[in-house]
Amino acid sequence: MEPVLPVLALEPNFHLGQEPIVPLAILLLIILVIPILFERLRIPGLVGLVGSGVVLGPSGWNLVHTDYSIINLLSNIGLIYLMFLIGLEKDFRQLHQSQKQAWGFAGFTLIISLLMGLFIGKICGWGANTSLFIGCLFISSTLLAYPLLSSLGVINNQAISTSIKATILTDIGAVLILAIFLSSQPTEAFNLSYILTYLGRLIIYTTIIWMGFDWAGQEFFRRSGDDEGNKFLFVLISVFIALISCQLLGITKIVGAFLAGLVVNTVVGDSPTKEKITFVGSVLFIPVFFVNLGVLINLPAGSSGITVLELTLLVFVCVIVSKFLAALLAKLCYRYNWQEMFTMWSISLPQVSTTLAGTFLGYRAGWLSIEVFQSIVALVLMTSALGVVLTDRLAVALTSTPQSEALTVNLSEAKIAEKPSIFTIVVPIYNPHTQQYLMEMAALLARFEKSKIIPLNIAPAAVRMDGGQLEASVQKSERLLAKATDQSLGGKIETVPLLRIDNAYGAGISRAAREQKASLIVMGWGKRNGLRSRLFGNVNDSVLWASRCAVAVTCLVESPQKIQRILVPLENLTSPVLPAVKFAQMLAEANQAQVTVLNVCDRRISSSKIAARRSQLTVLVSQLALPNPPEIQMIAHDNIAQAILQAARLYDLVVLPFIRNYHIPGGLVMSDLTTQIAKHLTCSIVILKASENTQVTNISKTIANTSYMI
Incomplete structure (x- = not known):
């Protein structure tokens, strides 16, 4: 008798469409594909994520519902992670310079935004509390255009620097004011006693968290050695302890997450731990939160009349006007020119991180109706796209000239020429x-x-x-x-x-x-194999983070003795310019090779400013006092990466400066130029990290992303 083989059968009540794992799988696929497609179209990925939520939700295919427990859990974690990363991005050391201008611009933005909220409430017939709550949502801004500003080399401009630093203050102000509103019911009346009591609890909580977490973090990091996994888990535990503590004191959890981010930033600084924390939130939890926002939007219900459309238009116009008035007041007070004023205005337009978090919590707490909720989400999508487009057009005219910034760059890198x-x-x-x-x-x-x-x-x-x-x-x-x-x-x-x-x-x-x-570490290219190396880094990552001396990570396709032509492409003149040129020239002198320094300018930059940049670069390179100065080339092109790759075909070696990636605070990763170029080069490559005492520190906080570089 032949043996009877077991038959695998589906459960009798199994229905594919009713399984919560199916929408979760679809959700993960959306998170993987949509941001890539939208960024190729030069549209922020979050626009695609929110739009995907609308398509997947009740307004579209009805595949994802707000009552799925697993999606709600991931979305709530994403909200907490969002506020935590907003705090993690803030570095108060940036306020040491231009502090007066940053405080002034932030103050103008805060006051005008609250007044604009009262204006909208007056038109719509809302109460003062609801109007001020909506005004709070307009205060903050997200630096979506930072990669563009960095590529143009204008982040050292006084007005741009003020705008970037002011976002620290506006985010803090918006979070604190929103916390006061969210701690009460919309129908409750505010009085001075209530506000002072809440601020008192907030001060006590902040002191305990700041001192306790700082001490505990320093001690744990000192004793835990170099285990990045333990450090990562410690940070996550700290966040949830902060959330539990704030709940016990009656403080809104977004404040706990935000303050935990501020404290953790002082402990981890720029380290692999910080990179991994940002990585986990940016690739999973925060995108789920964005998609869930779109699921909450019910277009048929909200579009039954013209209320949502009119309200969206009103809110959009008011935000545009409020940001413009704040930039105008800053111009009048600090004597910026008109081009700088318009650029400050465009930089401050995008409302993403804090605005979305406050809108979501305000809707759940009853502060906002579904119509207002949908209008604010639409506002976020419109301003995030409009702000980047306007900055792209306006910031080009602010490209540096030798008279404006050459001296600053020379002084900042003067130590590089000193030979040990x-x-x-x-x-x-x-x-x-x-x-x-x-x-x-x-x-x-x-x-x-x-x-x-x-x-x-x-x-x-x-x-x-x-x-x-x-x-x-x-x-x-x-x-x-x-x-x-x-x-x-x-x-x-x-x-x-x-x-x-x-x-x-x-x-x-x-x-x-x-x-x-x-003085220098010369390493080979480190390949990533396995999940752990992708999450917690490999040997190259560890050395790039921990070493204080210069590090050259090399991928050599032929013997270095055969290298005759070396290319040093520079995205802008605020990058670590001289160390890369010095390294290339050292190799060229030993090999009798030729070095070319290439700077790619935006095609819209005028010929006079291109000539000025050439002059600036020539003066900068002359500090090295090299016996055979490198050749300097300037190219005007729409696509910087494509121009460099085309030029690199004629060279044996390309030396790329190690430039840290920029992460949108609480958002998706914006990949840097070095990453794009290194992926497609076929010749030998050297990625050079300058020693710590010679690197130029950007005025805006950046996070290294060596995971995608090596």
Whole structure:
């Protein structure tokens, strides 16, 4: 008798359309595809996410409902994460310069926005509380146009700097005022006693959170070593403890998340931990929140009359006018020119992060009707698109000239030209297939600087590794180091091999470089294999974050001794210009090669300003006092990345400055130019991170995204 095979059958009550996992899978697919498509159309990805929610919700295909528990959970976490990342982006050190102008512009924006809310309420017949609540939603702004401003090289302009710094103050003001409203019911009357009581609880809560979390974070990070996973979990636990604490004190949870972000920022600073925190929220939780906002919109119900359309138009016009009046007052008070004033206005237009969070909570708490909710969401979509388009057209005229910014750039990078007394190159050796080219490149650089090379190998030593395993690891490391010593151009360069026993490659390299007082680390390209390396980084990421000296991450397709033409493309003159040029010239002098410094300008920039930028770049490069100055080329092109890739076809090596990515506060990642270029180059590549004491610090907070670079 033949055996009876088991038959797999679906559950009798199984219906594909009723399974909550199906809309979740669709939701994840939307999050993956839609932002990419919209960004290629130069439309912010959040517009596509909210629009997708409308299509998937009751107004469209009716695939996703607001009563799905798993989607509601992810959306609520996304709201908390959104406010947390808004706080995490804020750096009060930016206010040390131009503090008066930033406070002034923020104050003008706050007052005019509240007055505009009262004006809208007067027209619509709302009460004072509801009108002021809507005015609070207009206060903040999101720097969607920052990547554009950075590519144009205008972030050092006084007016642009003031606008960027003012967003810190407007976000804080908007969150605090919204918290007072959300702590009460729409029908309750406010009085001075209630406001003072709430502010008192807020001050107590802030003091406890700030002092407690700062101390706990410093202690934990000091004791936890280099385990990024533990640090990441500690930060998440801190956020939820802050939320529980604020609930016990009767404080709105968005304030708890926002303050937790401010505190965590002081603890983690610019570190891989901060990058991973932002990564998790930006790719999952926050996009779910955006989609869920769209699901809440019910177009048939809201479009039965012309109320929503009229209200949307009224709100849109009032926001445009309020931001314009704030920029106009700033112009009159601080003597900006008209072009700067219009650019400040366009930068402050996009209402995204804080506005969406406040709108969502206000709708759930009963402060906003469905018509107002839909109007504010439409406002966010319109201003996010309009603000970027206007900034793209207006900021071009603010491109720097030698008279306006050359002196600032020269002073900020003057230390780069100072040659250290002893130039030491550390070459981590952990891949036998790439170590020959690495040693050849290090030898060429050492020949120019008359310095020494330290081939470094990390012998891994786990806690439970027995003596035999450790001995075998050490012997393998010694063989690699002996081979590397022979590869340093026939022993013509002083080579001092170094073997280090450590439980972490990246941390071991950084510690050894610090102990040897290294001037430069030359590393191979690190590939990402596995989920853990994508979430918590690889060796290159760790070294780029932790090392204080310069780091050159290389991908060499041929021997460095064959390199004859070197290209150094520069996106703008606020990037770390001189270190990349200096590195390329050191290699060129040893190889009798030619270096070309390429700057791609926007095609809309006038010929006179292009000539001014060439002059500025020439003066900047002349600080290096090189015996054979590099050739300088200027190209006007609509697509910077495409222009650089076309030019790179004629070169053997491209040296790219390490430029950190910018994340929209609480939003999606805006990829940098280096990432785009590195993905498509076919020649040898070097990504150079300058030493910490020579890097130019951008006035706007940026977050490194080495996960997509290496």
